Amino acid sequence: AIRLSIDGVASHFxxxxxxxxxxxxxxxxxSGASAQKPKVVIDKEREVQEEYYANAxxxxxxxxxxxxxxxxxxxxxxxxxxxAGRPDEIVFTAGTTMxxxxxxxxxxxxxxxxxxxxxxxxxxxxxxxxxxxxLAKRRGAKLRILPITNDGLLSNEAxxxxxxxxxxxxxxxxxxxxxxxxxxxxxxTHLAHxxxxxxxxxxxxxxxxxxxxxxxxxxxxxxxxxxKLYGPTGVGVLYGRYDLxxxxxxxxxxxxxxxxxxxxxxxxxxxxAKFEAGxxxxxxxxxxxxxxxxxxxxxxxxxxxxxxxxxQLAHQRLTEIDGLTIYGPQPDNKGSIVSFSIQGVxxxxxAIRLDEAGIFTRHGHxxxxxxxxxxxxxxxxxxxxxxxxxxxxxDELARTVKSAVKQLRV
Ligand code: PMP
Numbered sequence: 001a002i003r004l005s006i007d008g009v010a011s012h013f014x015x016x017x018x019x020x021x022x023x024x025x026x027x028x029x030x031s032g033a034s035a036q037k038p039k040v041v042i043d044k045e046r047e048v049q050e051e052y053y054a055n056a057x058x059x060x061x062x063x064x065x066x067x068x069x070x071x072x073x074x075x076x077x078x079x080x081x082x083x084a085g086r087p088d089e090i091v092f093t094a095g096t097t098m099x100x101x102x103x104x105x106x107x108x109x110x111x112x113x114x115x116x117x118x119x120x121x122x123x124x125x126x127x128x129x130x131x132x133x134x135l136a137k138r139r140g141a142k143l144r145i146l147p148i149t150n151d152g153l154l155s156n157e158a159x160x161x162x163x164x165x166x167x168x169x170x171x172x173x174x175x176x177x178x179x180x181x182x183x184x185x186x187x188x189t190h191l192a193h194x195x196x197x198x199x200x201x202x203x204x205x206x207x208x209x210x211x212x213x214x215x216x217x218x219x220x221x222x223x224x225x226x227x228k229l230y231g232p233t234g235v236g237v238l239y240g241r242y243d244l245x246x247x248x249x250x251x252x253x254x255x256x257x258x259x260x261x262x263x264x265x266x267x268x269x270x271x272x273a274k275f276e277a278g279x280x281x282x283x284x285x286x287x288x289x290x291x292x293x294x295x296x297x298x299x300x301x302x303x304x305x306x307x308x309x310x311x312q313l314a315h316q317r318l319t320e321i322d323g324l325t326i327y328g329p330q331p332d333n334k335g336s337i338v339s340f341s342i343q344g345v346x347x348x349x350x351a352i353r354l355d356e357a358g359i360f361t362r363h364g365h366x367x368x369x370x371x372x373x374x375x376x377x378x379x380x381x382x383x384x385x386x387x388x389x390x391x392x393x394x395d396e397l398a399r400t401v402k403s404a405v406k407q408l409r410v
Contacts, residue, residue, distance in 0.1 A: 001297065004294070004297040004298045005298075006298055006302050006303065006387060009298060009387055010389075010390070012039055012040070012294075013036045013037065013388055014039055014042065015037070016036060016388055020358050022358070026358055027360065027389075027396055027397065028386065028389070029359060029360060029361045029385065029389065030360050030361060030383075030384060031208070031228070031385065031389075032228070032337055032362070032384030033362055034228060034233070035227065035230045035386050036230070037230060037232070038291070038294050040290045040293070041230060041232065041287050041294065043290075044286060045232065045284075045287045048067075048283045048286050052066040052067060052070075053067070054066075055067070056068055056279075056280055056282050057071075070286040070289065071092075071280070071282065071285050072087070073289055074285050074286060074288055074292070075088075075092070075272075077289050077292045077293065078090045078289075078292065079239075081292055081296075082203075082214050082222055083212070083213035083216060084214055084239055085215060085242075086242060088271055088272050089239055089240055089241065089245065089272075090237060090239055090272060091239075091240065091245070091272040091276060092235060092236070092237065092285050093223075093235075093238050093275075094281065095225040095226075095227070095233075095236035096202060096223045096236050097127040097236075099223035099224075099238035100128055100131050100171070100200065100202065101131050102238055102251040103200055103221050103223075103240070104131035104132060104134070104135045105131075105251055106249050106250065107169075107221075108132075108139070108168075108169060109135070109139065109249070110247075111169075112136075112139040112141050113139065113141070113168070114140035114141065115140070115166065116139070116141040116167070117141060117142045117143075117164070118135060118141055118142070118143050118144070118171070119144045119167050119169070119170040119171070119172075119192075120144075120171050121146040121148065121154060121172055121173070121183065122145055122147055122370055122371055122374050123148060123176040123178075123179065123181055123183070123371055124173055125173065125204070125366075125368055126368065127202070127204070127367070128171050128173060128202040129370065132169070141168065142166075144162050145370070146159065146162050146172075148371075148374065151328065152176070152181050152327060152329050153329055154181070159188060159191060163191050163195055164195055167195050167196075169197060169199075169200065170188055170197055170199045171200040171202065172188055172199070172201060173201070173202045173203075173204075173205065173206075174202065174212060175206035175210070175335040176328070176334075176335075176371075177204070177205045177337065177366055178337070178339050178366050178368050178371055178372075178382065179328025179329065179334065179337070179339060179371070180311075180328055180336065180337035180338070181328055181329055181333075182206070182334055182335055185219065186217050189217055190218070193218060198220040198244065199220050199221070200220065200223065201217075201221070202223055202224075203222050203223060203224045204223065204228055205228070205337070207224040207228065207229050208229045208230065208386070208387070209300070209304050211300050214239055220244055221239065221240050221241070222237075222239040223238055225237075226291065229288070229292070229295065230294060230386075231287060231290075231291030232281075232283070232284040232287045232288060233284070235285050235287075235288050242271065245274070245275070248275075250277070251277075252275075252278065254277035255277060255279075256269070256273055256276060256277060257269055257273055257275065257276060295387075303387045307385045307386070307389070308331070310336065310385050310391065310393075311335075311337075312331045313391060313395075314338045314385070314397065314398070315338065317395065317398035318338065318401065320398075320402075321342070321398070322405070323342050323409070324340055324401070325340055325343075326339070326340045327339050327340065327377075336384065337384045337385070338382070338383045338384075339366070339380040339381065339382045339383075340381055341380050341381065344409040344410050345404070345405055345408045345409055347364070347379045347380060348379075349404075350381055350401065350404055350405075350408065351363040353407075354397070354400055354401070357396070357400045359393075361381055361383050361397075362381075362384075363381045363382070364379050365379055365380075383397060
């Protein structure tokens with residue numbers, strides 16, 4: 001396998017190597033929203049369309065065979081990435097949001113009964129919140145929201161007092177997109193399984209930073225998006241335990257997901273085809289394979305370590321700033337995201353100042369309104385770190401925040 005050094009890895013990302021219209025260098029600190037793409041991913045999209053593009057699973061000709069092989073090779077690489085036992089446990093979707101909706105409908109509508117409980121947490125992104133709220137309403141079930149501690153953690157007491165015999169599904173993030181919190185997934189899966197519940201893990205944020213193993217951690221469903229893993233938009237993944245995928249109803253009906261269609265009745269193909277109705281995001285799936293290969297070449301462990309040292313530096317430098325509050329756990333206990341607010345400074349004004357300096361962060365509620373309500377702030381500024389960030393990026397962030405605060409504070 002090819003190895004790539006993390007030093008200078010930014011040179012593989014064309015967008016980071018062009019000056020901005022104002023002449024500044026791009027300091028991209030919004031990878032939590034969507035990561036930039038390495039050249040190999042961009043090249044792969046072009047290669048597919050220039051050299052062997054065709055619809056998938058339909059054509060018995062040269063292009064069709066190459067496309068089918070390329071899609072199955074991404075499926076295998078994805079299975080390896082998450083530790084799935086077999087590639088047909090990997091369903092390609094449009095993204096995390098679709099994957100979660102698929103489980104809420106295709107598993108939830110069939111298995112959740114009136115009086116059951118669905119457990120989520122205060123940390124969840126709206127994508128792992130609203131589908132469960134809607135399912136609970138449809139099925140007459142109760143939605144229970146695991147509270148966080150003041151440090152943004154999930155305590156054992158909260159977990160143990162919320163998951164019980166009535167729990168049908170637990171849906172939890174493996175890394176908060178606001179606080180960086182890393183919930184204790186194995187503790188949750190063990191307890192949920194003792195109670196006869198299944199667990200969905202929303203790995204949208206953790207997947208580019210941290211190895212996850214669905215078998216070792218006994219995860220029933222796992223979801224993520226290609227675009228946060230340095231891959232294209234429009235493609236996502238649902239890992240499902242094979243027996244659960246087999247038992248689930250289809251989510252969408254159409255071409256490719258059937259085995260036999262009659263005038264009155266039809267029956268379904270085996271997973272994963274059963275959940276892949278219609279023409280798939282072919283180019284994006286193949287290019288996601290290139291993204292996974294790239295991440296593997298740098299090494300998830302190396303990436304995680306690099307980002308962690310930047311996270312520590314960010315905490316150190318930002319806490320020096322007067323009136324600045326960082327939300328959530330200490331850096332040793334979280335993934336590489338820093339969300340903060342500054343007394344007397346609006347997060348929007350700050351974002352504008354940062355933008356002028358070429359520093360791209362995000363401000364607002366980050367699709368986590370319930371969490372911000374819990375934190376007691378309407379909006380935060382979020383810097384999320386990717387493999388291409390450097391100590392200079394973090395220094396520049398801290399320096400610019402410091403000087404912006406002097407000018408902006410009311
Ligand atoms: N869950 C989490 C934790 C996220 O951060 C995001 C993306 N911000 C999503 C789900 C939704 O992902 P997508 O928009 O790609 O469907």
